[in-house]
Structures are given as C-alpha cells and as structure tokens.
Amino acid sequence: MKKIIDEKKLDDNSVTAIIEVKVSPAAMFGYKNIAKTIAKYPEAESVYLMSGDYDLAVIVNCTNIKEVGRFVAERLSPIGGILNIATHFIIGRYKQSGEEFHVDDDDERGFVSP
Numbered sequence: 001m002k003k004i005i006d007e008k009k010l011d012d013n014s015v016t017a018i019i020e021v022k023v024s025p026a027a028m029f030g031y032k033n034i035a036k037t038i039a040k041y042p043e044a045e046s047v048y049l050m051s052g053d054y055d056l057a058v059i060v061n062c063t064n065i066k067e068v069g070r071f072v073a074e075r076l077s078p079i080g081g082i083l084n085i086a087t088h089f090i091i092g093r094y095k096q097s098g099e100e101f102h103v104d105d106d107d108e109r110g111f112v113s114p
Contacts, residue, residue, distance in 0.1 A: 015089060016061050017068045020054035021076065022084035031055055034081050043071045054086065065089070 023034050031049055038058055039047045046059040058076075062068045068087065076085055093101045 013063055014061055015065055015068055017090065018088045019058040019060060019072065020086040021056040021058060021082055023055045024081045024083055026081060034079055037079055041075050
C-alpha cells in the first residue's frame with residue numbers, strides 16, 4: 001500500500017543537506033578511513049562512496065543551517081585528505097525512502113515573461 005505523506009505536518013525544525021566530499025585516497029586504505037571517520041559523527045545520517053566529480057556523499061540532518069555549517073567547518077574540513085566540499089540543502093521532497101510526499105498543485109512561484 002502506497003502512503004502519501006503531508007510534508008506540512010512534518011517537523012519544520014530540521015534541515016537536510018547532501019554534502020559532496022572530494023578525497024585524496026590514502027595508500028592501502030583508499031577512501032575507507034575518511035568514510036569511517038565521517039560515519040562516526042552523529043550528524044552524518046548516511047555516508048556513500050560514489051562515482052563522478054566527488055568521492056563521498058554525506059547526508060546530514062541538523063536543526064538549522066548554522067549547525068550544518070558548523071559540521072562542515074569543524075568536523076569535515078579538518079579531516080586530512082579532504083580536498084573539496086560542496087553542500088546542497090534539500091528544499092523540497094517528492095519521494096523519500098519509498099514514501100511519496102503530498103505536493104500542492106499551487107505553484108507559489110510567479111510567472112516571468114521574456
């Protein structure tokens with residue numbers, strides 16, 4: 001049975017971010033040691049090895065944007081071997097963990113004509 005989640009009823013006091021991390025892999029260990037270090041932090045909900053321009057994807061849930069910034073500045077940045085970090089904030093959900101979210105048909109954006 002498919003559930004539809006009403007996002008308006010969810011906690012507004014949280015921020016989800018996807019943080020891409022570019023790493024200089026360590027000899028004999030590759031990305032494992034850095035991934036294990038990141039995974040130990042409670043803010044890190046998930047840590048994935050991925051293909052593309054970045055090596056790791058870190059999903060974090062925090063109470064606000066400042067907390068995400070603190071996580072990046074105080075926890076990720078000091079880790080040796082991290083070359084670059086890109087942070088993306090989730091601003092809307094359509095489907096998560098197999099569950100669809102109710103989406104209003106009303107588009108709050110204004111129309112712009114050329």
